[in-house]
Amino acid sequence: MAGPLPLGDPAPTDGRLPADLPIDRDVPFSAYLHVPFCSVRCGYCDFNTYTSSELRGAKQEDYASTLITEIALARRVLGEADALRPMDTVFFGGGTPTLLPPGDLARMLGAATAAFGLADGAEVTVEANPDTVTPEVARTLADAGVTRLSIGMQSAVPQVLAALDRTHRPENVRTAVAAAKDAGLAVSVDLIYGAPGESLADWEASLDAALELESDHISAYALIIEDGTKLARQIRRGEVPTPDDDLQADMYELADARLAAAGFEWYEVSNWSRTAEQRSRHNLAYWRGSDWWGFGPGAHSHVAGLRWWNVKHPAAYAQRLAASESPAAGTERPDEDSRTLERILLLSRIREGIAVDDLAQDKRPRVAGLIADGLVEPAAAMRGHVQLTLRGRLLADAVVRELTD
Numbered sequence: 001m002a003g004p005l006p007l008g009d010p011a012p013t014d015g016r017l018p019a020d021l022p023i024d025r026d027v028p029f030s031a032y033l034h035v036p037f038c039s040v041r042c043g044y045c046d047f048n049t050y051t052s053s054e055l056r057g058a059k060q061e062d063y064a065s066t067l068i069t070e071i072a073l074a075r076r077v078l079g080e081a082d083a084l085r086p087m088d089t090v091f092f093g094g095g096t097p098t099l100l101p102p103g104d105l106a107r108m109l110g111a112a113t114a115a116f117g118l119a120d121g122a123e124v125t126v127e128a129n130p131d132t133v134t135p136e137v138a139r140t141l142a143d144a145g146v147t148r149l150s151i152g153m154q155s156a157v158p159q160v161l162a163a164l165d166r167t168h169r170p171e172n173v174r175t176a177v178a179a180a181k182d183a184g185l186a187v188s189v190d191l192i193y194g195a196p197g198e199s200l201a202d203w204e205a206s207l208d209a210a211l212e213l214e215s216d217h218i219s220a221y222a223l224i225i226e227d228g229t230k231l232a233r234q235i236r237r238g239e240v241p242t243p244d245d246d247l248q249a250d251m252y253e254l255a256d257a258r259l260a261a262a263g264f265e266w267y268e269v270s271n272w273s274r275t276a277e278q279r280s281r282h283n284l285a286y287w288r289g290s291d292w293w294g295f296g297p298g299a300h301s302h303v304a305g306l307r308w309w310n311v312k313h314p315a316a317y318a319q320r321l322a323a324s325e326s327p328a329a330g331t332e333r334p335d336e337d338s339r340t341l342e343r344i345l346l347l348s349r350i351r352e353g354i355a356v357d358d359l360a361q362d363k364r365p366r367v368a369g370l371i372a373d374g375l376v377e378p379a380a381a382m383r384g385h386v387q388l389t390l391r392g393r394l395l396a397d398a399v400v401r402e403l404t405d
């Protein structure tokens, strides 16, 4: 979602899928619904999201109806390709989905359910900024079929929140989590570590505060300095310090130790849950290369090895759909080598890891070297899987390079 869109090939205006696509309806199907609105843009964020002054005529109040026309297009396209399946997971991401009235989210979920069906026990997640979750919002979402709320907490320390340009009130995280739990929703919180000026003690305070919330799931992301953001400009001008890699590594180790001591287990480099059932099935679907349709401006889709992505701006997105055209901007069908590379990249980062048998023949002997370097678990390798150690998770990119270069 971040940065410019890939180039790829032109996408057909009617959205049709190639006739020779190897559709497998046993592969789980997910839906991602992008909501590209934020009240202000955080200084570090380059997600495809817009504040009210950047909307160039696109209207927040029309958004649900516009996206529902893409759902109708997807229903037709997948039906023609004999690729229709009930949704196993649904994810409303952003932007800030909860900036829309909860009734709009319910309407989009209802339209997707009517078009594709919703599998028994489906996971339905909504991302939320803490300031936007009231008991009424949480109840309306739960009544509509939402099962899980993912709350952008980021930090519990006021000066860290200020360094990140966050405008939410830290005390609202607690009330948002309580509202979600009262409505029967599972709760995840997102944290960011390594903000300019953040100390190890600050990070420890945020971890403690997150654990006090007794959520089911915690994501902890190292702050990435994205090109073109306000934060990147501040760093370039020397106004704020560049994040320190060693400190970020110490922060990761502290997070893993604290979370493990509190009963959380890592299942992806940046994600921990108390039980396997509480893992984000939607994100696992991405990492495992399942099929998904991404609805909304800038959203990416993947079906049976074909990828495509929508035009980025909400106004361009609405125009395409108003003209009964597919909002896809480009498409690509990566060859076998690129797909293998991507599989290794994604699967290496999750706990079950890539199967040794899925590595290229000539790379398999390298697993022994990774074990000797303390980067890969020997016991898992004996069972045929490349599972990262704590040190391996800190150096995940280097491990992937070793398994692919």
Ligand SMILES: C[S@@+](CC[C@H](N)C(=O)[O-])C[C@H]1O[C@@H](n2cnc3c(N)ncnc32)[C@H](O)[C@@H]1O
Binding pocket: 044, 045, 046, 047, 093, 094, 095, 096, 127, 128, 129, 130, 151, 152, 153, 154, 190, 191, 192, 221, 222, 223, 224, 225, 226
């Ligand atoms: C779409 S936002 C979550 C919902 C809501 N917009 C919010 O921020 O509260 C997704 C998450 O991505 C993470 N994120 C965004 N930009 C990041 C960056 N540059 N580095 C690390 N994490 C980032 C934040 O943790 C954020 O919660």
Ligand code: SF4
Binding pocket: 037, 038, 040, 041, 042, 045, 046, 047, 049, 094, 095, 096, 129, 152
């Ligand atoms: S609220 Fe979330 S999506 Fe919006 S700018 Fe901030 S981090 Fe990005």
